[in-house]
Amino acid sequence: MPLPEDVTALAGVWVGAVLTIMVFSYLLSDSPLFRVAEHLLVGTALGFATVVAVHQVLIARLAAPLLEEPAANAQLAVPLALGVLLLAKIHAPLAWVGNPSMALLFGVGAAVAAGGAFTGTLLRQAQATMLSLSPGEDAMVAVNNLILVVGTLGTLGYFYFSLEGGTRAGEFRKAIARNWRMVGRGFIMITFGALFANALTTRISLLIDRVQFLLGDWLGLLS
Amino acid sequence: MLDEESKVIYCPRCGTANREGSRFCNNCGQDLNPAEEVACPACGHLNPGEAVACANCGATLPSAGPPKEAEEVPEEVPTWLKRLRDLEGGEEEAEAGEKIPTWLLRLRQEGVAPLAEEPAPQEPAPEEPAVEEPTPQGPGVEPLPPEAPVIQPPEPAEAEVPAPEEPTERTGRIDLAQLEEEAVPIEPPSPPPGEGIPLEEAPPSEAISPEEAEDMEPAASEGILAGLVGVLTERTAFPRPRRRQPTSAVPLAGTEQASVFEEIVTGPAIPAPVEKKEERERLSPTLVRWLIYLLVGGAVILAILLSGILPSGLVPGVTAAAFDQALSNLPEQATVLVSFDYDPSTRGELGPQAGAVLGRLMEQEARILAISLVPEGATLADEALDRSAAAAGDYVYGENYVNLGFVSGEAAGARALTQGLFRPDQAEYREGRRLSDIAIGEGLTGLADVDLIVVLTARPEALRSWIEQVQIEQDQTALQVRMVAGVSAQADPLARPYLRSGQLEGLVVGLLGAAELEALRGVTGPASAAVAPQSLGHLAVLAVILAANLAHLWGRLRGRS
Numbered sequence: 001m002p003l004p005e006d007v008t009a010l011a012g013v014w015v016g017a018v019l020t021i022m023v024f025s026y027l028l029s030d031s032p033l034f035r036v037a038e039h040l041l042v043g044t045a046l047g048f049a050t051v052v053a054v055h056q057v058l059i060a061r062l063a064a065p066l067l068e069e070p071a072a073n074a075q076l077a078v079p080l081a082l083g084v085l086l087l088a089k090i091h092a093p094l095a096w097v098g099n100p101s102m103a104l105l106f107g108v109g110a111a112v113a114a115g116g117a118f119t120g121t122l123l124r125q126a127q128a129t130m131l132s133l134s135p136g137e138d139a140m141v142a143v144n145n146l147i148l149v150v151g152t153l154g155t156l157g158y159f160y161f162s163l164e165g166g167t168r169a170g171e172f173r174k175a176i177a178r179n180w181r182m183v184g185r186g187f188i189m190i191t192f193g194a195l196f197a198n199a200l201t202t203r204i205s206l207l208i209d210r211v212q213f214l215l216g217d218w219l220g221l222l223s
Numbered sequence: 224m225l226d227e228e229s230k231v232i233y234c235p236r237c238g239t240a241n242r243e244g245s246r247f248c249n250n251c252g253q254d255l256n257p258a259e260e261v262a263c264p265a266c267g268h269l270n271p272g273e274a275v276a277c278a279n280c281g282a283t284l285p286s287a288g289p290p291k292e293a294e295e296v297p298e299e300v301p302t303w304l305k306r307l308r309d310l311e312g313g314e315e316e317a318e319a320g321e322k323i324p325t326w327l328l329r330l331r332q333e334g335v336a337p338l339a340e341e342p343a344p345q346e347p348a349p350e351e352p353a354v355e356e357p358t359p360q361g362p363g364v365e366p367l368p369p370e371a372p373v374i375q376p377p378e379p380a381e382a383e384v385p386a387p388e389e390p391t392e393r394t395g396r397i398d399l400a401q402l403e404e405e406a407v408p409i410e411p412p413s414p415p416p417g418e419g420i421p422l423e424e425a426p427p428s429e430a431i432s433p434e435e436a437e438d439m440e441p442a443a444s445e446g447i448l449a450g451l452v453g454v455l456t457e458r459t460a461f462p463r464p465r466r467r468q469p470t471s472a473v474p475l476a477g478t479e480q481a482s483v484f485e486e487i488v489t490g491p492a493i494p495a496p497v498e499k500k501e502e503r504e505r506l507s508p509t510l511v512r513w514l515i516y517l518l519v520g521g522a523v524i525l526a527i528l529l530s531g532i533l534p535s536g537l538v539p540g541v542t543a544a545a546f547d548q549a550l551s552n553l554p555e556q557a558t559v560l561v562s563f564d565y566d567p568s569t570r571g572e573l574g575p576q577a578g579a580v581l582g583r584l585m586e587q588e589a590r591i592l593a594i595s596l597v598p599e600g601a602t603l604a605d606e607a608l609d610r611s612a613a614a615a616g617d618y619v620y621g622e623n624y625v626n627l628g629f630v631s632g633e634a635a636g637a638r639a640l641t642q643g644l645f646r647p648d649q650a651e652y653r654e655g656r657r658l659s660d661i662a663i664g665e666g667l668t669g670l671a672d673v674d675l676i677v678v679l680t681a682r683p684e685a686l687r688s689w690i691e692q693v694q695i696e697q698d699q700t701a702l703q704v705r706m707v708a709g710v711s712a713q714a715d716p717l718a719r720p721y722l723r724s725g726q727l728e729g730l731v732v733g734l735l736g737a738a739e740l741e742a743l744r745g746v747t748g749p750a751s752a753a754v755a756p757q758s759l760g761h762l763a764v765l766a767v768i769l770a771a772n773l774a775h776l777w778g779r780l781r782g783r784s
Contacts, residue, residue, distance in 0.1 A: 027516055045566070049598040056601070056629045060650045112635050112692065120691030120726075128724035194716050198733075201712035202572055202681075204523070204760040205734045208753045209571025211520075211527055222527070 017218040020210050151187040158184030261285060515767050522763040526756035533755040535738070542722060543739035546729025549675065549707045550583050557674040558590045558667070562689065563604035564597055564680035569711055572733055573679050574607065575750035576709040579731075579740035580677055581611035586744070590663055591624035592673070593652075596636060596685055601628045601652050620653070621661040628652035633685070638692040641670050670704065678708040683717035686710060690726050709736060 022037035065073040088097035131145035157180040216222035231240040234248035260269045268279035565573040593604040612618035630636040649658040658664035712733035737750030
């Protein structure tokens with residue numbers, strides 16, 4: 001007999017509140033309460049992911065089509081066979097049996113990621129930095145473009161470590177690169193600062209969510 | 224296959240298995256190859272094997288050395304001993320009689336009693352005075368027979384000079400003509416260093432008298448000469464290097480330095496200037512941490528409690544306006560694919576975003592297809608869809624919106640969506656019904672039917688997967704899908720370049736972006752209520768940073784002054 005919806009909702013709020021307080025106990029110290037909450041989070045997340053993978057992938061997209069219309073879905077036998085071979089990784093002497101599956105998994109994954117990164121990010125982002133520095137109509141746009149170009153080239157120059165010296169021209173080039181590297185370093189520092197500030201913003205947002213939950217949903221102090 | 228057991232060294236103290244060749248335990252730092260301890264002959268104190276002088280009394284220690292070296296000593300048979308063996312019948316015979324060498328048997332024939340066959344007497348021989356000769360102990364040492372000639376006991380004054388490193392060889396009543404031919408002529412004993420001549424002028428080696436040899440060396444305790452104390456004549460056949468004894472003379476400079484040191488040690492203690500005042504002024508890290516907690520947490524809690532009173536003062540930004548514009552540009556009953564790529568850990572930030580986006584889409588009566596590249600996202604999508612549908616009123620699951628669930632493989636999964644997202648057998652998330660069997664699936668053939676993709680994610684990788692794998696361009700037949708994104712503030716710096724390059728039409732960031740969307744819609748939602756707490760939280764953090772920098776600057780200025 002299923003519990004009434006109100007009861008399950010109330011139980012959910014109380015469990016959530018207790019677990020939230022257990023997590024906040026970390027402010028005092030690395031206490032067993034925090035550890036319990038942490039392990040619960042990891043365990044439930046893993047269990048939930050497993051259930052979703054079984055129901056949403058293995059059954060819905062593999063077993064069910066194969067059982068209902070095996071002829072129309074005969075191509076699904078290949079991933080099924082590869083998946084079965086992958087189970088051999090559990091037993092060390094037979095681990096080599098799963099190597100073809102692993103090779104296919106990593107090979108396809110790497111190829112898809114590399115191809116997408118080249119066409120979707122590298123080319124498009126490089127193209128996006130090829131900007132006009134002419135003042136044109138809007139001076140602010142030109143300034144913005146200038147900052148972007150200088151920052152991009154400076155950051156690239158920061159990671160250019162080897163320059164041939166010895167000659168007069170070589171030493172001159174090295175001096176320029178050294179100063180240019182400082183420009184790139186400044187932009188990198190600004191980027192790191194922005195990353196840190198944004199991470200802090202995310203944490204404050206999550207803190208607000210939890211406090212709103214405790215004060216509103218649990219204690220009913222908020223309207 | 225390597226034997227793992229043989230490749231580790233177990234710590235004698237804590238039992239940790241350490242890699243072969245380790246000198247110290249990785250866990251407790253215990254020395255894993257301790258040298259054999261050497262007992263001081265004078266006081267019995269146990270010293271490390273490499274010590275040359277006793278740590279307790281300062282007496283010179285015999286070198287301990289590892290057991291292996293001790294076992295290798297008998298293999299280095301000196302020339303004179305080999306010749307001696309030859310004289311007695313060759314090596315083979317010597318080896319054959321391991322316990323009693325041939326030359327020792329000859330000694331017996333000449334009148335000396337065998338050493339090994341008869342037990343040692345309990346009392347000394349009657350014709351000899353009672354001499355407490357230290358009986359050699361150890362493996363292979365045989366007791367002396369009563370008939371064995373006894374070497375005179377050492378003088379008490381000289382008995383304190385230990386020299387146990389080199390075993391003393393003594394000749395017995397055997398013909399050593401051949402041996403003496405090779406021997407260095409014995410010279411009269413020189414006075415010991417320090418008594419008559421300076422240390423620097425002492426010869427490197429000198430002959431010693433039998434008495435000195437007896438005093439400095441114990442009898443051989445093992446090997447072929449084991450148990451021969453008192454059997455051989457009191458005659459030293461070979462000179463040996465004499466150890467230099469340290470002189471007792473102390474240089475004048477050393478004396479002066481010692482007197483200065485004594486004055487310092489015995490003089491009254493001068494209190495050192497301790498900077499206790501500065502330590503008192505320094506706050507403990509725990510207190511500082513709690514101050515930060517109280518300041519930030521208190522600001523957030525106070526702002527939430529007063530959220531109805533505090534003004535938000537929110538002005539929508541450019542990126543949020545572009546996002547809203549992209550939604551506004553959708554045709555009537557447009558098909559929008561919303562990807563819920565976040566999990567419960569970031570739900571606090573992206574949940575309000577999802578609510579604002581779904582509310583905006585439902586205002587335009589868009590057909591909403593929900594999908595997720597993370598397993599937990601499907602459930603969170605259900606929650607957000609139902610909440611927004613309840614607020615919209617006339618939105619029905621299966622007709623106006625549907626949840627397609629989790630797609631595995633992330634980048635590869637997103638790529639696969641371009642091949643066959645809306646297959647006839649595609650099942651929805653809640654009841655497993657086929658997409659072709661529900662109303663919203665009618666007319667959907669693939670990703671080309673989607674007017675806009677909305678990616679809600681806290682991870683830049685998920686956004687990249689959508690952009691790189693789904694929004695691709697291939698010549699004129701490119702599959703180009705319009706795309707907007709709502710990301711967490713943490714992912715903002717990595718998502719913003721895609722907005723600038725035109726790959727994203729709009730971008731909302733964090734709680735603030737969600738509040739901007741709500742403000743553009745003219746509604747007050749949960750995101751709007753979080754603006755004031757977030758602003759006060761940021762102000763608190765700014766105050767902490769300023770205070771810390773001012774304190775640091777103040778400390779530096781005081782240090783200079």
